[in-house]
Amino acid sequence: xxxxxxxxxxxxxxxxxxxxxxxxxxxxxxxxxxxxxxxxxxxxxxxxxxxxxxxxxxxxxxxxxxxxxxxxxxxxxxxxxxxxxxxxxxxxxxxxxxxxxxxxxxxxxxxxxxxxxxxxxxxxxxxxxxxxxxxxxxx
Numbered sequence: 001x002x003x004x005x006x007x008x009x010x011x012x013x014x015x016x017x018x019x020x021x022x023x024x025x026x027x028x029x030x031x032x033x034x035x036x037x038x039x040x041x042x043x044x045x046x047x048x049x050x051x052x053x054x055x056x057x058x059x060x061x062x063x064x065x066x067x068x069x070x071x072x073x074x075x076x077x078x079x080x081x082x083x084x085x086x087x088x089x090x091x092x093x094x095x096x097x098x099x100x101x102x103x104x105x106x107x108x109x110x111x112x113x114x115x116x117x118x119x120x121x122x123x124x125x126x127x128x129x130x131x132x133x134x135x136x137x138x139x
Contacts (some may be wrong), residue, residue, distance in 0.1 A: 008033075008104050013040030014127055020106065023121045025114035027093070034103035035057060054097050054107035062086050062099075086115050101124065 013031035020029035021042035028043030032051035034067050041047035062082040087095040092112040096119075110118055 008039055008100075008102075010039055011130065014042075015102075016040060016106075016125065017042040020108060020122060021127050023118050023125075025110050026120050027109045029106065030054060031100070031110040032105055032107065034105070039104070041095075050107060054105050057085055057087075058082060058099065059099050060106045063096075064116070084119075088112060098122065 008031065011022075017029040017031050018039040026043075028045075028050075029036060029041070030044050030047055030050050032038050032054050034055050036048075036052040036055040036056045038044075038047035038051035041050070042049050060071060081127070082099050083099040084096060087097075089095060094110050094112050096106075096110060097109050098106045098116045119136045
């Protein structure tokens with residue numbers, strides 16, 4: 001049976017963040033809730049700031065198909081769901097924010113171009129932690 005991630009406790013979130021941060025190519029990992037609270041982090045210099053940013057981006061991404069037209073984009077996104085957002089930054093760093101389920105998100109930084117190759121490893125870890133997510137169903 002899948003664990004409800006809406007009530008993921010801090011100990012599980014910390015173990016999950018540490019396991020994801022250990023994936024080759026991942027520099028840091030953070031598990032946070034929709035309110036922007038860090039539930040667990042590994043390798044993050046400022047977990048509170050990273051959690052606030054991750055929840056903001058995830059909630060905006062979830063709202064795209066619901067909130068407004070956005071000059072026609074809303075119609076294109078109607079009926080879709082948030083799975084992940086990839087933000088490529090300066091210095092060869094990718095920021096990947098994934099919906100883990102419920103009101104819980106995973107945010108990580110990785111070497112540029114590595115996000116596609118690490119997503120299967122993330123999905124495997126989420127299955128190991130018995131967390132059902134959209135990302136876990138893709139390969």
